[in-house]
Amino acid sequence: MKAYEFINHTADLGIRVRGNSLKQLxxxxxxxxxxxxxxxxxxxxxxxxxxxxxxxxxxxxLADWLRELLYKFNGEGYLFKEFEVKKLDKEGLKxxxxxxxxxxxHHQLKTEIKAVTYHGLEVKKKKDSxxxxxxxxx
Amino acid sequence: xxxxxxxxxxxxxxxxxxxxxxxxxxxRLYADERMLKVVEKDRTPLQVKNVAYLPGIVKYxxxxxxxxxxxxxxxxxxxxxxxxxxxxxxxxxxxxxxNCGVRLVRTNLTYPDIRSNIRKLLTALFSRIPCGVGSTSxxxxxxxxxxxxxxxxxxxxxxxxxxxEEDLERTEENGAMLGANPEKVSQxxxxxxxxxxxxxxxxxxxxxxDEVEKIYDARVANTFGLFQGQIAVIIHTGSRGLGYQVCDxxxxxxxxxxxxxxxxLPDRQLSCAPLTSSEGKDYxxxxxxxxxxxxxxxxxxxxWTREVxxxxxxxxxxxxxxxxxxxxxxxIGKFEQHTINGKTKTVFVHRKGATRAFPAYHxxxxxxxxxxxxxxxxxxxxxxxxxxxxxxxxxxEETWGSTCHGAGRVMSRTQAKKVAxxxxxERELSDKGILIMAKGRGTIAEEMPEAYKDIDxxxxxxxxxxxxxxxxxxxxxxxxxx
Numbered sequence: 001m002k003a004y005e006f007i008n009h010t011a012d013l014g015i016r017v018r019g020n021s022l023k024q025l026x027x028x029x030x031x032x033x034x035x036x037x038x039x040x041x042x043x044x045x046x047x048x049x050x051x052x053x054x055x056x057x058x059x060x061x062l063a064d065w066l067r068e069l070l071y072k073f074n075g076e077g078y079l080f081k082e083f084e085v086k087k088l089d090k091e092g093l094k095x096x097x098x099x100x101x102x103x104x105x106h107h108q109l110k111t112e113i114k115a116v117t118y119h120g121l122e123v124k125k126k127k128d129s130x131x132x133x134x135x136x137x138x
Numbered sequence: 139x140x141x142x143x144x145x146x147x148x149x150x151x152x153x154x155x156x157x158x159x160x161x162x163x164x165x166r167l168y169a170d171e172r173m174l175k176v177v178e179k180d181r182t183p184l185q186v187k188n189v190a191y192l193p194g195i196v197k198y199x200x201x202x203x204x205x206x207x208x209x210x211x212x213x214x215x216x217x218x219x220x221x222x223x224x225x226x227x228x229x230x231x232x233x234x235x236x237n238c239g240v241r242l243v244r245t246n247l248t249y250p251d252i253r254s255n256i257r258k259l260l261t262a263l264f265s266r267i268p269c270g271v272g273s274t275s276x277x278x279x280x281x282x283x284x285x286x287x288x289x290x291x292x293x294x295x296x297x298x299x300x301x302x303e304e305d306l307e308r309t310e311e312n313g314a315m316l317g318a319n320p321e322k323v324s325q326x327x328x329x330x331x332x333x334x335x336x337x338x339x340x341x342x343x344x345x346x347x348d349e350v351e352k353i354y355d356a357r358v359a360n361t362f363g364l365f366q367g368q369i370a371v372i373i374h375t376g377s378r379g380l381g382y383q384v385c386d387x388x389x390x391x392x393x394x395x396x397x398x399x400x401x402x403l404p405d406r407q408l409s410c411a412p413l414t415s416s417e418g419k420d421y422x423x424x425x426x427x428x429x430x431x432x433x434x435x436x437x438x439x440x441x442w443t444r445e446v447x448x449x450x451x452x453x454x455x456x457x458x459x460x461x462x463x464x465x466x467x468x469x470i471g472k473f474e475q476h477t478i479n480g481k482t483k484t485v486f487v488h489r490k491g492a493t494r495a496f497p498a499y500h501x502x503x504x505x506x507x508x509x510x511x512x513x514x515x516x517x518x519x520x521x522x523x524x525x526x527x528x529x530x531x532x533x534x535e536e537t538w539g540s541t542c543h544g545a546g547r548v549m550s551r552t553q554a555k556k557v558a559x560x561x562x563x564e565r566e567l568s569d570k571g572i573l574i575m576a577k578g579r580g581t582i583a584e585e586m587p588e589a590y591k592d593i594d595x596x597x598x599x600x601x602x603x604x605x606x607x608x609x610x611x612x613x614x615x616x617x618x619x620x
């Protein structure tokens with residue numbers, strides 16, 4: 001299964017992500033976002049950051065997860081490439097993400113993502129997998 | 139035309155979407171038949187309909203001819219809400235890049251004056267003005283300095299020596315919107331804002347040296363200080379990460395306001411709160427602060443541009459004559475006075491990818507332009523023309539004094555990259571006499587001219603519809619992109 005694919009959206013950038021479980025869906029969505037932001041090959045696993053988000057509604061939780069990760073990049077300079085969702089239930093999410101701080105002498109940034117939008121946001125259960133689509137403002 | 143949206147033709151440039159279930163007002167699109175086919179294909183009318191659901195919306199949900207599919211509001215969307223009738227404020231109706239806008243700087247120079255120095259100018263601008271993904275400035279601001287920027291906007295920049303007092307009167311809102319409250323801007327937004335003031339960013343933002351190729355209205359052009367063959371500079375950028383964070387913070391908050399105030403919406407990206415609610419007021423105060431940050435940003439970039447011209451061309455400020463013509467915002471929400479059924483009322487106008495276009499003698503038009511009207515700046519994309527237009531009375535009557543803001547995309551960024559594959563877009567542009575320098579590898583392909591609508595067509599529609607009038611056409615000579 002391909003981790004994600006682009007969907008056409010005139011103004012912005014949309015992705016469709018699939019996962020075998022909800023946890024994997026979240027992990028892959030996080031990975032996809034950083035794959036759009038930066039050349040991931042050059043990112044080393046130097047630091048681990050724990051992320052905790054509260055929320056009941058699954059699609060909003062996914063948006064909040066991506067928003068939090070995006071802030072970690074934009075506000076604190078983190079680039080992540082490994083995502084492990086430890087807990088995902090009705091109360092929220094707990095995850096460990098690994099990567100390192102941005103260093104422009106090593107890292108090649110690709111596309112600026114301004115924000116995660118709620119437009120057309122949905123998390124769907126397929127037969128034995130999960131699927132989501134997310135539109136980023138770029 | 140399959141007419142899925144039940145579009146009714148009013149005249150050659152006006153189309154109406156009649157009110158249907160959930161819509162509080164009809165929709166109105168400004169387009170010609172050719173343009174309409176394009177926008178129907180990308181389903182923009184659906185977003186125009188969705189906006190008509192907003193509580194307190196007055197008269198119409200409007201779309202300018204550069205409209206295209208966005209999220210929540212379409213790009214090119216305009217909507218006014220009435221605070222006395224439960225009218226709402228919607229962060230998605232303003233956009234993530236709060237006060238993304240354009241400023242135009244005139245010069246005394248003509249093309250021959252810079253011909254031999256164009257590359258030098260471009261290189262100097264490229265190294266002086268930080269641009270590209272996540273570009274940061276050498277200037278690091280403390281929290282208290284950011285608070286000042288949020289309150290004072292371009293005034294802060296001028297006070298710190300970035301530019302001239304006279305620049306302020308030629309900036310929309312004089313470069314500082316009232317009602318900004320730094321306390322309503324999150325620490326996260328502060329953090330993102332501390333090293334990005336005076337940076338161009340990436341995407342469709344640019345700084346461009348242009349030549350005035352054609353004058354349509356000599357009297358108005360003369361009043362704006364423009365003449366044929368003249369060199370001018372266009373700066374297109376916004377509030378950077380600080381603005382994106384403000385929008386993001388409040389969109390998340392307003393997910394709950396919708397429930398609290400019992401608002402039913404077809405798209406979550408339209409989340410909103412009544413203008414009179416604490417949520418609505420807080421967002422407005424934060425948004426105004428971000429708008430002011432954007433004005434300071436463009437003011438500083440203009441200042442550095444003037445310095446580069448002075449140094450490279452070895453001319454005095456007087457010889458250069460680099461006066462600001464005007465600075466407009468095209469992602470903004472404002473309380474404005476408008477006439478509804480013969481009565482003057484205060485409404486809140488959302489402009490998401492739309493430009494204010496006030497007519498002659500309007501009190502908000504700067505004194506030097508009182509007799510002709512407000513300059514409207516319509517930037518093209520790299521490689522395409524830009525236009526200077528002027529506001530009209532008709533726009534006041536029909537569109538809350540609003541008009542188009544640019545060309546509008548027709549291709550997604552991924553599509554553009556595919557089309558550009560194997561082509562040397564940079565070379566194609568240089569063959570047309572346009573030099574370009576960009577930070578990002580993909581930017582030139584994503585922003586290639588074919589990815590956008592024909593700006594000449596967009597501008598002709600608003601001109602013929604009477605929402606603003608053509609004054610001058612500018613041709614790009616040298617562009618820096620993020």
